[in-house]
Amino acid sequence: MIGKYNEPFNPKEISEIENSIEAKELKDLTEELYKKGLITTSAGHLKKGMVKHVFSPEYLWAYVKTIQGCELKPGMKVLDLGGASTPIVFWCAKKGLDVTTIDQQSKLVENTSKIARIMGWNNLKAIRGDMTDTKLAGKSFDAVFSVAVIHFLPKDVRKKAMREMARVVKPGGKIGIIFDFGKGTGRKGNYDEEYYNSQHDPLKDAREIKEMFFVPEVSLIGNQDLSEKIYRDKSAVRKNHISDALKKMSLKRILALPYLLVNSPYFKYTFYSIFLRKL
Helix, strand or coil: CCCCCCEECCHHHHHHHHCCHHHHHHHHHHHHHHHCCCCCCCCCCCCCCCHHHHCCHHHHHHHHHHHHHCCCCCCCEEEEECCCCCHHHHHHHHHCCEEEEEECCHHHHHHHHHHHHHHCCCCEEEEECECCECCCCCCCEEEEEEECCHHHCCHHHHHHHHHHHHHHEEEEEEEEEEEEEECCCCCECCCCCHHHCCECCCECCHHHHHHHHCCCCEEECCCCCCCCCCCCCHHHHHHHHHHHHHHHCCHHHHHHHHHHHHHCHHHCEEEEEEEEEEC
16 A cells, blocks of 8 residues: 555655556546546536546545555445545446445436446446435445545534444445545535535544544554644645636735735645544
8 A cells, every 4th residue: 555544645655646556547537437528526516627636636645545545346345425426436336346425415426327327337326315324234335435525524423424434334344534634724615515515624633533533333454643744735736826816817816825825724734544444
């Protein structure tokens, strides 16, 4: 596995991530779907031309990390929570995993079902539902994963989501969770459903990670030391701010640009990966 199991995003791993078999398969599949006019997303909304954003360094790291950390293989029965229409769900389907994805957003669920029909993926099921109460049978999945979703859930229901993951995974099965870590940006999520329309609120330290994910039914896989180091590619963040200001050309954005180039809120949080095993 690239890097450690439980760690924040590290730009130093990107070269190895990009050269992995999983990254090539994800990119090739997404490009194949794009050429067919089918849309994938990583941002919770459907929009053509999203291929570049889908494979930003952080998201590519998240997908490859999840595939490797959960040891996703053909024939496994797996559950995705909150990731309908994302590349990793379609990767699972193409690789021959029996995959179910549950999402609150009707448009993402419908898009996933449409792509499954067109591609002939009878092993992919998309359900509109609640990741804190899936209504699925307990101990029925070999692996459960959720990529970049849980930090948009209200704090008082996050633990419910974790308990639900632990409930539905089989003994010995793995749980992989990628989430935002650090200081919040104050922005709202790009979601259609009001349930997810809460402020960006990452987990802030190792204590919060332990309180959130360490439930009695699971144990941490691999390294037990939870680093709080935040690595961000500041040049890439600055480039995005400049591009955004030039596109919008609003006085407010232009006046804010000098501050954002020095002290952007996007410098202060990152992705984090946690992998657990059901006891």
